[in-house]
Amino acid sequence: MDRLVGLLGIVVLVGLAWGISTSRGRFPWRLVLTGILLQAALAMVMLRDTPLVGVVDAVSRAITAALDASQAGIAFLFGPAVSNPGAGSWGFMFLVHALPKIIFMASLMAVLYHLGVMQRLIAALAWLLQKTLRVTGTEALATAANVFMGQTEAPLCVKPYLERMTRSQLNLVMTGGFATIAGSVLAAYIGMLGGEDPAQRAMWVKQLLTASVISAPAAFVLAKVIVPETESLPDESDPRIAEPEDPAANLFDAAARGATDGMRLAINVAAMLVAFVSLLALINMPLGALGRAGPVEGWLGAVGIERLNLEAVFGLVFAPLAWTMGVPWEECRFFGRLMGEKLVVTEFLAFQTLAEGIHPPDGGPGVSDRTARMAAFALCGFANFASIGIQIGGLSAIAPGRRKDLVQLAMRAMVGGALASWLTASIAGMVMPV
Template identity: 55%
Template structure:
């Protein structure tokens, strides 16, 4: 029965997007249907072991194991700097700054090297080609959406930077929504360790789900963007080849690694600062609420507000309140805080395995209030003349990104048994 509520959730989230559309008459339903079918196909291939030959489950498992193995190499750097503190099995337990931040730095350096070697450009071009053929979006929209699978919300638009100033508002909406609907590869690597714990099986399981969620959210972001802000102008369309002819920004592999490590450090410090601020602010809000009565908290209030959305993703009603608090935390704080709370539910067993796995999909995006400022600042630096448009579109794009994540969660809920 819970799986059927996931099917209902897909329809409801799409209808919400239609209700909030700037021009319902211009909605391209072929794009919407194609995007949803592409999401369903990805989920079926990656999660549908009922398919002949098990679909792509075996391939995805192998990729997840390889991804987990690569992430584990960060432990060497962590141990060199922090010594035994990197061992979560010690009496000091799991130390966030020691176990998570080095992974972000290492993976950012690795991604920078892969971009310098043009490995990632080939991968991004392949994904963009599929998105363009399946959904009929412009080359810039496809490239940015594909890049968002691997890099962050302000890094992906760099691949189409020369074209941002001349983009239509609908294209800007698609670029921004794609950033809100996905996460960066560097923080994805951190979430694998955070959710999977110290066991290889746990890390591989959540690596598989996070990888699948990131790929699914690329078409989901485009669908929600085009639902809520359909194209009403004539966009300039460029070939994928011309969009990917960017010059190298690093001199060599060593330079790329150094630059990537520096960027990773900035990101890790930003994550740490955001968590310190928002965990403290939530504690501040909880203090007067607890004076009202036992059990009152911001988390509980968010659980009540977002409980229907949780149930629409296929989460059992008895768990939907706790799940809803995760959705609310993601929106008002950050997905990192929400994943941190989810990791506690996993560790203490207070949420079922199925709900935790659906949560991995629903939270897999930067769709939160703090990210609005990040996107406006990042994109405005690339195209200062479009700042006013970006400011107006940002809240709508954040909401579209959240709906895209929830749609991905609902689709995952249909396939996760």
């Protein structure tokens, strides 16, 4: 029954996007239906027992093997701390296991880009999107790049076209960045969810890889509902991936540059977590005091909240939406908390909360397997308030003439990216095996 409820979630999420549309009279019916069907088809192929699932499993095993190889560098740097990660301290485990994997994956992605592997993968996915959704080559290329690269690196693939894009196309570029994750941070999420179990790591690689791929058509659907095309499309003749202005001299240079970029990203992630977790604790102090007030405490008890904090508020606010997505009602508050943490704080904190829900520190029963996998799909994206500034800054640097449009579109694009991730979770929840 919960699987069928996911159909309601699809309608609700698309309806929310239509509610903030800049032109409600231009609803792209064909694109919406085609995009949702493409998402469902890709999810079936990648998650179900189909002839092509062997390819997905092989890719998942290859990524898992690459992550296992990163342990050599981590063990060299941290020594015994790798095998005894802080006696269950999540912060220390994240520092020792997750952040170094970001550096390794960034280096590996840079090597693959230098060898031309990433360009071929991006071009293949762009071709699929262009042929099935009947969108422009530039739009398909930008969205496909977001599946494999970060929200500020992917637009570099279409840098020559950014200045003359329509507002609808520009919104799609931004929404795609918010709706997907970078390959470099994929490793951190896998380490948090899978821990030291090779089978669990391989399973989460497959789930997150699928989430990232099928979020691409979701980004198209929601972006075009929110900002429909109302302008004449610019001329484009066989758009190709733009070459980097300062390419790596050789394979070793590419690996070194990637490691440096990964280090910056890892430091940025660590800094954001320190700041946002501390701010969350600060906000929870007055909320906790308010929750202990007589009348408020009674009302909270009536709705099943033992302690008032921001996490409880997130759970209460987003629980109804989580239910429409197909989450069992008894787990909707936990799922809603994850949605709120990811949207308001950062996806890294939400993934940590999910990891604790899967493996409770007190040894109690964890969240159900289906809900955990749906949550991973819902969290697989950069849509949060902090990312708005990152996107505006990154895109303004490569398309300074569009800064005004970027600022105006940013909030809608971020909401569109969040809705796209949730739409992906709804569809995945309907088709994933029991």
